[in-house]
Amino acid sequence: MSVRVENLTVSYLRHPAVHHASGSFAEAEATAIFGPNGAGKSTLLKTMIGALKPDSGHVNLGPFKRKDIAYLPQQSEIDRTLPVSVHDLVATGLWHQTGVFGKVGRKQRAKIQEALQAVGLVDFAERPISALSTGQFQRVLFARILLQDAPLILLDEPFNAVDAKTTYDLLELVRRWRDEGRTVIAVLHDYEQVRAYFPYTLLLAREIVAWGKTELVLTDLNLRRAAETAAHWHERAPVCRVDEEAV
């Protein structure tokens, strides 16, 4: 029992971004989702949190419920011009405790401080989020995930445009989460990061190219196949008949 995708197809304007994908994520392990741009990696994560509806098939969260997921969106989805402090943004990680009305009391404040400490931003609590660099902001988002204390953690391109030191610090957090028995699924673009920190990999190029132990998945042959699949997407593709044939 773990998180499984079952014959999952998700499309934009009838063009599938994820196409008849099936498989399961290793539980209490770290899995990287790897693949070319437009391969459906973010789409898969968004379907898992319920923000996108599949055309067919579904995501089975297994032992987890929706509220067991901590999700790190791509930075471009957050409006950083809003006058919100680092402290308040991290505090949104307590949503399941506080809800719409709940109070953020002394105990919660201590936890927020602890999370900021863990990402090395303890002096930044009262800064506005608009004054942070990309790397600092990513640390803030990781602090929020720490606060969510979730057993299933989904990260969408967490290290884009983030410097080496920050990437290293945050990857160490990923290792810590793994050691704590959490399931981590991250969309990544860097082989070395995947090899060093993610024992499992899903190689996605709209369809699943390979899925399993990282050293068996990230082979030259598989990567070439992923690149080729990516190069063969058509504007006037015919209607897919896979589901009918299966019946």
Next chain:
Amino acid sequence: MTHLYDLLISPFIEFAFMRRALAGCLALALGSGPVGLFLVMRRMSLMGDAMSHAVLPGAAVGFMVAGLSLPAMSLGGFVAGVLVALLAGLATRFTTVKEDASFAAFYLLSLAVGVLLVSRNGSNVDLIHILFGSVLAVDDAALLLVSGVASFSLVVLAIIYRPLVLESLDPVFLRAVGGKGGIWHLAFLMLVVLNLVAGFQALGTLMAVGLMMLPAITARLWVPSIGRMLAFSVGLAFVCGIGGLLLSYHFELPSGPAIILLAGLFYLLSLFVAPLGGALPRYIRARHLES
């Protein structure tokens, strides 16, 4: 001293209509200020304008049914405004049309219906009254409406504050933790319509938007946090209300434009001198800190 008293205080002591207008301005400031601030933060600054046009046909229908009756025109305006908000919201949700485009389309439709109704069934004088209103002619019923709407707005905003901010800040996260962004958004749009309808007897549909937006936009130039911006925009709206009333009393100007022009003047001034976002402080830099 007596001169200052004559200038600032005695108009309100001597005349009941000035006191009523003052109370109306306070209520409008309390309701419209915060709503305007959320419009600015959600990058919907022009939405208030769109909605103010959208309420026109409803007000016109109210006028046709019941004459120059405030309850009928307000109710009509509210229904028309909410209808446009709902239709635009639905169109955004179920088609690929973006929200701003969708609102533009529906408010224009609504405006055209409104102008058609007014020109067939009313005189120009009525149209001008709907568009420009008069805060000096506010009666008890209008005052009740304005203060009722302000109270209701503040309570609703207090309730939806957290999800509304989170929905502007990080909508995908809100969805991921199971929050329904759409409901809060819709509740907020209703508040926008309500406040425009409330402002419309006092200031007219067009001027009501001014009191909603100008103080809110100015607030962002002066103070850094949402809480302080809320206080700032309410305070500024009220100050402009008082100032505008006094200007209109002493110089015999129409009150609505006087209030909005004062707010506009403050905005123009802030563009230069406001410490946080103004032009001058960005050039004349204070010496930087050590770290």
